[in-house]
Amino acid sequence: MKAFVLTVCAALAGFASPALADLQKVTSRDAFVALVDGKTLTRPLVRLQVLSNGQITGKGATWEISGEWAWKGGYLCRSLIWGGDDLGYNCQEIKSDGSRMRFTSDRGRGDSAEFSLR
Numbered sequence: 001m002k003a004f005v006l007t008v009c010a011a012l013a014g015f016a017s018p019a020l021a022d023l024q025k026v027t028s029r030d031a032f033v034a035l036v037d038g039k040t041l042t043r044p045l046v047r048l049q050v051l052s053n054g055q056i057t058g059k060g061a062t063w064e065i066s067g068e069w070a071w072k073g074g075y076l077c078r079s080l081i082w083g084g085d086d087l088g089y090n091c092q093e094i095k096s097d098g099s100r101m102r103f104t105s106d107r108g109r110g111d112s113a114e115f116s117l118r
Contacts, residue, residue: 022097023095023096023097023100023101023102024095024096024097025093025094025095026094026095026096027074028071028074029071032071032076032094033052035096035098035101035117036049036050036052036101036117037052039117039118040058040117040118041058041101041115041116041117041118042115042116042118043113043114043115043116045060045061046058046059046060046061046065046115047059048065048115050069054068054069054070055067055068055069056068056069056078056080060082060083061083063082063083063084064082064083065080065081065082065083066080066081067079067080067081067087072091073091075091075092075093075094075107075108076091076092076094076103077089077090077091077092078090078091078092090105090106090110091106091107092104092105092106092107092108093107093108096117098117099116099117100114100115100116100117101114101115101117102114102115103115
């Protein structure tokens with residue numbers, strides 16, 4: 001019985017580890033591109049591609065998303081248009097564990113959005 005319980009606990013710990021892993025700050029353009037290149041960033045009702053050429057494309061709910069980005073001073077600085085509405089320019093802190101990515105507005109002092117990398 002003990003062996004069974006230990007096996008179940010080990011299996012559950014293995015499933016929990018990625019969810020509990022700390023997100024690390026992404027500090028360079030090259031590291032950021034390595035994470036997003038060829039991937040889709042997803043969250044409920046949102047799918048984005050952040051391209052190495054500085055473009056952002058995707059869909060949020062039923063509306064198109066487009067924009068541009070550049071890496072400046074350790075932050076992702078982007079402008080976005082969503083469904084025809086200009087969401088403006090903002091520099092964001094990026095953190096990731098390789099499977100998730102968190103964008104925090106206002107250089108890490110504002111609101112955050114977390115995406116899965118697929």
